[in-house]
Amino acid sequence: MPVLTRLIPSPVVVDIRGGALDDLSALLADQRISSNGKIAVAISGGSGLKLRDRFAAELPGADWYPVAGGTIDEAVKLADAMRGKRYDAVVALGGGKIIDVTKYAAARVGLPLVAIATNLSHDGICSPISTLDNDNGRGSYGVPTPIALVVDLDVIRDAPVRYVRSGIGDAVSNLSAIADWELSHRETGEKVDGLAAAMARSAGEAVLRHPGGVGDDDFLVTLSEGLVMSGIAMSISGDSRPSSGACHEISHAFDLLFPTRAASHGEQCGLGAAFAMHLRGAREESGLIVETLRRHGLPVTPQEMGFTVDEFVRAVSFAPQTRPGRFTILEHLDLSDDEIRDAYADYAQAIGS
DSSP states (O other): OOOOSOOOOOOSEEEEETTGGGGHHHHHHHTTSOTTOOEEEEEOSSHHHHHHHHHTTTOTTOEEEEOOOSBHHHHHHHHHHHTTSOOSEEEEEESHHHHHHHHHHHHHHTOOEEEEESOOSSGGGGOSEEEEEETTEEEEEEOOOOSEEEEEHHHHHHSOHHHHHHHHHHHHTHHHHHHHHHHHHHHHOOOOOHHHHHHHHHHHHHHHHOOOOTTOHHHHHHHHHHHHHHHHHHHHHTSSGGGOSHHHHHHHHHHHHOTTTOOOHHHHHHHHHHHHHHHTTOHHHHHHHHHHHHHTTOOSSTGGGTOOHHHHHHHHHHGGGGSTTOOOHHHHHOOOHHHHHHHHHHHHHHTTO
16 A cells, blocks of 8 residues: 655654743653653753753753854764763753754764754754754754754743844745745756645745734744744755755855854845845845845845945855755856846845845
8 A cells, every 4th residue: 555644754842932941841751751851951151051050950860061062073072972871862952053063963872852942043943954064164964853842932032133033034035945946846857845845935924924023922933933844844855955045055155255254044044035036036025025134124235244245246156056966046047247246236226225
C-alpha cells in the first residue's frame, strides 16, 4: 500500500505566551522530556545569565554551559563538554546564536533540544538548520528540529526592539523566497513542495499584513508563530528553500564582504526581499514589503543600513556566489554591475527615496 500521508518533523510543544517560562520545569516533566531534571542548559552571556539566576533553584539537576559565540568551534566545544554526562535533553536558553550552536551540539551528541527563545531575531528558533561562523565565513548545517519551543512574551519585550525588527524582516522575506522557488520551477524544473511553500507564504503574509506594532502582544504572537511556521516549512522541504532566496543571498553577501559592518540578518533580508521583488517586476508586492519594513522601523535602502549604493551593487553582484546551485531572480537576470546600479536607481525612485 502506498504511503498516504507523510510524517513532518515538528516540535511536540510550542508555547507562545506571556509567562510561559513560569511553567518550564512542568513542561520538561509533563512532556516526558526530562522527568528527573537531568538536563544541560546552554546560555548566553547576556539574557541567559539573568535567566540562570532565575531558574537555578527550579532546575537543581541541570548543568549550565555558557556559550561565547555563534561559531562551529563553539558548537563542537559544547558537544564535547556534554558528551558522556547522560543528560535527558539539552535546553538552549537565549537568542538565535545560542539556539543555533546548541542545535548543532545536541545533534552531535544525539540529544533532543528544547529551544527557549529570548528574542525573535530570525526563523532559526525552530528550523532544522544551524547557521554557524566557520573559517570560510559562515555555513549552514542540517540538524533535527527542536522537540519543544518556548517563547515567553514577557522576556521578548525586555529584549532590545531591534531583535523583533530583525525577525520581521526575516519573516517577510519568505514572500520573495517563495517567488524565487516558483521561478526556479518554471525555468529549471526544480520541484516545489506545495505544503512547505504554503506554510512559508502564510507566515510571511501574516506578518506583512498585521496592523499591530512591535510592542503589541498580538503582533508578537503572530511574528513568533510565523517564525515557527517558517522553520517547520524548512523541515518539510528538507532544506532552506521555503525561506531563502535572493533575499538571503544578498544578506549572506553583506556578511561575507563587510563582516565588521553587516547589519542584522533580518534587516539585510528585508531589504534584499524588497529589491528582489522589484527586480522581478512585482512592483506592488515590493511596495507592500517596503511599507511594512518602514512601518516597523526597518531600513529599505542601503544608506539606511550604513552602506553606499556602490557597496550595495557589489553585494548584489556577489550574492549568487553565496549559494552555488540555488536559482533565484539574481541568477535568472544575471545583471552586470551597471545594470544592478540602474535597477537600484529605479527601485529608489519607486519607493520615494
